[in-house]
Amino acid sequence: MRAETNKNPEAYSGFLLLNKKPGFTSFETLNRIKEAFAPSKVGHTGTLDKFASGLLIALVGRAVKLTSWFTGTEKEYEGTIRLGQETDTLDPEGTVIGEAEPPSPEALAEVLDSFRGNILQAPPAYSAVHIDGERASVLARNGMSPEMRKRPVTIYALELRSYESSLARIYVRCSKGTYIRSLARDIALAAGSRGYLAALTRTATAGFTLADAVEIEGAAIEGAAIEGATLYGAELYRALRPIDTAAFAALGIKQITLDEITAAKIHKGFPLRAILEESRLLQRQIPHLEGETGVGLFDVRGELLAVIEKKPFAGRSPVLESWRYGYVYARAREP
Numbered sequence: 001m002r003a004e005t006n007k008n009p010e011a012y013s014g015f016l017l018l019n020k021k022p023g024f025t026s027f028e029t030l031n032r033i034k035e036a037f038a039p040s041k042v043g044h045t046g047t048l049d050k051f052a053s054g055l056l057i058a059l060v061g062r063a064v065k066l067t068s069w070f071t072g073t074e075k076e077y078e079g080t081i082r083l084g085q086e087t088d089t090l091d092p093e094g095t096v097i098g099e100a101e102p103p104s105p106e107a108l109a110e111v112l113d114s115f116r117g118n119i120l121q122a123p124p125a126y127s128a129v130h131i132d133g134e135r136a137s138v139l140a141r142n143g144m145s146p147e148m149r150k151r152p153v154t155i156y157a158l159e160l161r162s163y164e165s166s167l168a169r170i171y172v173r174c175s176k177g178t179y180i181r182s183l184a185r186d187i188a189l190a191a192g193s194r195g196y197l198a199a200l201t202r203t204a205t206a207g208f209t210l211a212d213a214v215e216i217e218g219a220a221i222e223g224a225a226i227e228g229a230t231l232y233g234a235e236l237y238r239a240l241r242p243i244d245t246a247a248f249a250a251l252g253i254k255q256i257t258l259d260e261i262t263a264a265k266i267h268k269g270f271p272l273r274a275i276l277e278e279s280r281l282l283q284r285q286i287p288h289l290e291g292e293t294g295v296g297l298f299d300v301r302g303e304l305l306a307v308i309e310k311k312p313f314a315g316r317s318p319v320l321e322s323w324r325y326g327y328v329y330a331r332a333r334e335p
Contacts (some may be wrong), residue, residue, distance in 0.1 A: 012040045013061030014240045019213040020056040033058050045070035054202030065327045073206035081184040083169040086194035090124045090181035102166040103191035111190040116158050120150040124181050153178040207250030214239045243304045249297045255296045263299040267302045305330040
C-alpha cells in the first residue's frame, strides 16, 4: 500500500547514483524514482539506451536545476563491438543492413588512433537528436532517412581490451554528446568492415563511478513510508546524496567557502554584484577563476548556497561584473 506522499516538493533534494540494468529504458528507471520521491521533481543527467547498463545519475528536488553542470562532464564506458554486421539502430535490437568480413586484429588496432582526440561524429539515425523539431528516431521509424550532421566530440581515451570471435571489447573516456554506437560503426568502417555496438556499460561520469551506484530494481520492491514520503525500500532513501563540497569536487567545479555574513546575504536574496563588491574574500579569489565556467559558493557548514557563472562583460569592472548567478540553491532562512 502506498503511504501518503509528502506534499512539500522541497522535502528531498540531492542526487542518486543508479545502476541501470539492460532491458530497462532510462525513463522506466527514472519513473520509479519519481514515484518514490513524489512530488519532488526528478531529472536525469544523460540517458542510457535500453540495451545498455551502468551509471545513471538522477537529480531530485532543487538539485534538478543543476542538471547542466552534471551533464557537461566527461564519461567512461566499456563496450563490445560486433564486427562483420551493421544494424540500422547500431545496437543489437536493430535490423542488419550491411555485412562485411571482420577485420584482422592488426587492422582494427591500426585505425583506433584516428578516433582519439577531437573528432567529428554523426549521431545515429535512431537517437534523440532533433531535426526540424522532430526526433531523428521518430523520423527513422517512419521510414525516413534523417540527415545526421556531424558534430565535434572529444575522445580522451580509447583502448582495445580484447578481440575474439568478431567481438572487440573497448574502453572509452569521452566528452558530453559522444555516441558510442556511432563510434562502433565508424571504427568498423575505418577498418574496412561493418559493425554495431553489442553491449555497453557506463562505468563513470566525472568523478562518480558505477561501483558506488545502487541497483534500483533491488532497492525498489517493498513500500516503506519514511519521514512522510512514499519510498520503495529504505535503501533508495538512504542512497540520496546531498549537493555538497564532495559532489562539486567529483564534478570538477571550483568551490569557495563564504563567511556567515556573506552567506546570509545570499539567503536573503542580495544581488550578486553587491555581494562581490563587499566581499574581500571573493575579490581576492574571483580574479584567479579565469577559464572556469562555474563556481560553487558554500557556507561554513559545507551547504551549497549558489552556483555563479561567467557572462559577457558589459560594465566598468570586468573582474566583478562578468559573473552572475547560475542558480541560487539555498532556500531562504526563517526569520
